[in-house]
Amino acid sequence: MTTLIIGASGATGKLLVEQLINSGNNVKIIIRPSSNIPNRWNNHGSITIIRKNITELSVEETAHHLTACDSVAFCLGHNMTWKGIFGHPKTLVADTVRLFCEAILSTQPGTPVKFVLMNTVGYRNMDLHEKISFAQKIVMTIIRTLLPPHSDNEAAADFLRTKIGKKEPKIQWVVVRPDNLTNENTVSxxxxxxxxxxxxxxxxxxxxxxxxHFMASLVAEKEVWEKWKGKMPVIYNQLTNPDVKP
Structure with a gap:
């Protein structure tokens, strides 16, 4: 199994790479030429490194990089700097999701390609008509207006939900919606x-x-994928149950 990871040099992306290779899976990563990655990745037999600015990829080149990949995992996001939040490209995530979907659709995969997008709990799954309070609607409208990365994340998830949908034979997707992210050293x-x-x-x-860990389980474990494909699971640290529950 080979997974192509976008955003592999980010905080969560690096952890996803480690989860997959430690489980015996192969990965391809597309990273900026200037990205910093662990030194051991450079000579690791399970990692193929492609140094390229994601915004410079064509559909044809992207399709080439997808060769032999069973799945695509997105941990892509905007840098939390003034330029990263308010500079261009403001639709980085949505544009890249669209690019990779177009590349997959241009090929003839033997089985559907798994597409896992890390998003945010701030995105509402309108397939389920998730309800929020009036106060939260106002706050989310302000966030959507003032912070372009949030609108970008919404557009990326909306593209999978409305343009790809659940019946496309070449792509199956899951949108993972974490809440308040923290940094820990081990899976809990x-x-x-x-x-x-x-x-x-x-x-x-x-x-x-x-x-x-959850994203790695989605691409590597059939039963986890079958449970969540076409859905937008929210993930939290467990409060009471001591067992890891993917």
Whole structure:
């Protein structure tokens, strides 16, 4: 099994790479020429490194990089700097998701390509008509207006939900919606839910390594994929159950 990872040099992306290779899986990563990655990745037999600015990829080149890949995992996001938040490209995530979907659709995969997008609990799954309070609607409208990365994340998830849908034979997708991200060193117990259980004003924590573990489980474990394909699970650190629950 080979997974192509976008955003592999980021905080969660690096953890996802480690989760997959430690489980005996192969990965391809597309990273900027200037990206910093662990030194051991450079000579690792399970990692293929492609140094290229993602915004410079054509559909044809992207399709070439997807050769022999069973799945694609997106941990792509905007840098949390002034330029990263308000500079161009403002639609980096949505544009890249669209690019990779177009590349997959241009090929003839033997089986559907798994597409896993790390998004945010702030995105509402309109397939389920998830309800939020009036106060939260106002806050989310302000965030959507003032912070372009949030609108970008929404557009990326909307593209999979409305343009690819659940009946496309070449692509199957899952949108992973973490809540308040934290940094931990080891995988701990976590839970996945069909919709948020807490509001914007009462967030729950989830470690990046737990998100990476869940994303790795999606692409590597058939039963986990079958449970969540075409859905947008929310992930939290487990509060009471001591068992890891993918």
């Amino acid at each position: 117990s976590y839970e996945t839910c069909i919709s948020p259980t807490n509001s914007l004003f009462n967030p729950r924590k989830v470690s990046r390594i737990n998100v990476a």
